[in-house]
Amino acid sequence: MFDRADVVKSDTDAFCIIKKALGDLPLRIVTGDIGILMAAVSGLKTTDRRKKALLRHIWRPKRFITTLENFTNDLSFSTERFDGFDEETSFGKHAKEIGLRSKSEITKRIENLLLDGKAAPISTKERGVINSLLNIGDKCPQALIQLKALLPDMPALKSAIEKFERRLSALDKANVDLSVIDFEISYGRTSMEYYDGFVFGFYSENNINLPPIATGGRYDALTKHIGKGREIPAVGGVVRPDLILQSKGFEDND
Secondary structure (H helix, E strand, O other), rough: OOOOHHHHHHHHHHHHHHHHHHOOOOEEEEEHHHHHHHHHHHHHOHHHHHHHHHOOOOOOHHHHHHHHHHHHHHHOOOHHHOOOOOHHHHHHHHOOOOOOOOOEEEEEEEHHHHHHHOOOOOOHHHHHHHHHOOOOOOEHHHHHHHHHHHOOOHHHHHHHHHHHHHHHHHHHHHOOOOHHEEEEEOOOOOOOOHHHHHEEEEEOOOOOOOOEEEEEEHHHHHHHHHOOOOOOOOOEEEEOOOHHHHHHHOOOOO
């Protein structure tokens, strides 16, 4: 679904179309919003280089946490090992070219690490906000309350949280019972890598061992990448008919 006019309406429509297609199946529904975490990273009081590194690792939770810890800890960025490094002389004296990286790439990496070594660490307060975000997992109305509680410590979240609130309002008007829908900030970070906003998944309650019967979300960044300069907001999803049948008790050979 492509729509520049109203992304919240598009999010709601895509969700409701898939929910309707699944009929009266007993389902557990989980939603998330990668955009809120991205807004938090973008709002950190640190260098653009560090923000880009964290944004790059959003879909790799362990690497994200490790990188965040490094940027919060002064000792993690000791640059003593680069003392005396000089591009013209160091390679000739101490290093042979092996592997795939060129001398210029290695030099650029060292320059970036030296710049990081000079940057002030991310504050423990901001790191605490990120940790609090990552721990949010509740029904949608309660999750909204928890998100709003973080605003005094990170005002940069305001726009993303307001969009989340508008989406909840639109879903409520579409007769979606928000009290039974889970919301997790981290939902989709390991299995829905090209989504960069609202994400959702429908899971069978009849067979909890099944993968999600349907998933979907917003993938604006993907259209921007594919379009090479041209872009359009996009949201969509996929339904697995085979898993619907399994959820209803049919076997693959029935």
